Amino acid sequence: MEQITQYHDLAPEEMVALVHGQLCTDNPQPLVFKGVVSHWPVVAAALDSDDRFCNYLKHFDANASVYAYECEAKYNGRFFYDESQTKKNFSQIKTHLSDVLSRLQNQQADNQQSIYMGSTTLGYCLPNFAQENALPMLDYSPLVSLWLGNRSEVAAHYDIPQNIACVVAGKRQFTMFGPDQIDALYPGPIDFTPAGQIVSMVNFNAPDSQKFPKFQSALEQSLYAELAPGDAIYIPSMWWHHVRSTSTINALINYWWRETDAYLGLPTDVLNHAIMSIGHLPPAQKQAWKAIFDHYVFSDNTHEHIEKEALGSLGNIDDVQARQIRWKILQQLNR
Numbered sequence: 001m002e003q004i005t006q007y008h009d010l011a012p013e014e015m016v017a018l019v020h021g022q023l024c025t026d027n028p029q030p031l032v033f034k035g036v037v038s039h040w041p042v043v044a045a046a047l048d049s050d051d052r053f054c055n056y057l058k059h060f061d062a063n064a065s066v067y068a069y070e071c072e073a074k075y076n077g078r079f080f081y082d083e084s085q086t087k088k089n090f091s092q093i094k095t096h097l098s099d100v101l102s103r104l105q106n107q108q109a110d111n112q113q114s115i116y117m118g119s120t121t122l123g124y125c126l127p128n129f130a131q132e133n134a135l136p137m138l139d140y141s142p143l144v145s146l147w148l149g150n151r152s153e154v155a156a157h158y159d160i161p162q163n164i165a166c167v168v169a170g171k172r173q174f175t176m177f178g179p180d181q182i183d184a185l186y187p188g189p190i191d192f193t194p195a196g197q198i199v200s201m202v203n204f205n206a207p208d209s210q211k212f213p214k215f216q217s218a219l220e221q222s223l224y225a226e227l228a229p230g231d232a233i234y235i236p237s238m239w240w241h242h243v244r245s246t247s248t249i250n251a252l253i254n255y256w257w258r259e260t261d262a263y264l265g266l267p268t269d270v271l272n273h274a275i276m277s278i279g280h281l282p283p284a285q286k287q288a289w290k291a292i293f294d295h296y297v298f299s300d301n302t303h304e305h306i307e308k309e310a311l312g313s314l315g316n317i318d319d320v321q322a323r324q325i326r327w328k329i330l331q332q333l334n335r
Contacts, residue, residue, distance in 0.1 A: 004176065004225040004233070006032040013136050019164060019234045023259065028236035030176050030223055037166045038230030040133040042251075046169035046229045050249045053169050054101040057251075060126040061098050068093055068100050068149075071114040077152040077245075078205070079116060080194055085201075088194055090114075097125050097148075104150060104249045116149035118195065122253060135166065135255060142255035149250055156185055156200035156242035160266065161256035163235040167227040170247030174233055175204065176223045177240040184218035185240055190272070204242055263322040 046053040071090040
């Protein structure tokens with residue numbers, strides 16, 4: 001396990017420029033930026049006291065309904081599956097941000113039930129908050145979200161978008177793995193996940209070396225960082241990350257964005273269909289399709305032997321062409 005590369009005393013604009021530089025490489029790496037948003041008023045409030053932090057957020061609260069998750073104390077904040085792996089070990093409640101904040105302010109002991117509000121659009125629940133706590137984001141229009149709770153643990157998972165996550169209250173520990181470590185992380189079910197993303201089935205607190213023998217090797221190659229209020233981390237697309245929040249009140253604001261147009265669709269749609277239509281083929285046919293995917297999808301083949309006018313979906317795809325391709329796929333699927 002190695003420490004993620006850290007930068008100190010950078011302005012937010014310098015951080016974003018460094019992240020942009022990573023996007024131009026073939027192998028983007030995680031980066032940590034110490035104190036880069038320590039000038040935000042919300043960070044100053046959190047460093048002063050939990051009450052001041054909660055009251056600062058309440059000042060912007062729009063009283064919108066939000067979803068939060070509750071986990072019994074016996075699970076020690078690990079939001080995951082139950083023993084059967086067919087149900088979650090936590091429940092979802094519909095509430096308001098001010099109620100979540102009040103519960104966090106009124107925690108009595110360490111065995112308190114875990115509560116966690118994840119990925120709530122910032123502008124929806126805290127309008128005008130970004131006017132005082134903003135991050136310049138180059139040419140992208142990111143989805144900005146708030147994550148809030150007490151001590152909790154999120155199983156290792158990957159996200160499709162690029163991510164800059166800013167810790168504004170409490171401390172967070174990040175353990176990260178490159179996309180090539182997927183086998184050693186033993187990903188769980190696809191059809192039913194704890195929070196929308198496939199997660200590692202390994203319990204990082206007590207890894208079972210017999211059930212997950214490859215995990216120790218992945219852990220030795222992993223990257224690690226602990227972030228305090230004011231710190232930020234860049235998580236490249238598709239990097240696995242296990243996140244542990246260690247304080248009685250923790251909050252994070254993250255910026256998600258994709259470099260491709262939304263009309264091109266999500267790779268997960270292809271994965272789900274490929275598992276069904278290719279995953280059950282005989283070995284020889286699988287290898288044949290692997291070669292075809294390598295040729296059309298994973299190589300930089302420019303198809304120069306085909307006239308430009310005849311390239312169709314092999315060329316640059318615009319919104320109109322994407323709609324036509326999706327329509328054709330739907331017609332084929334509905335036969």
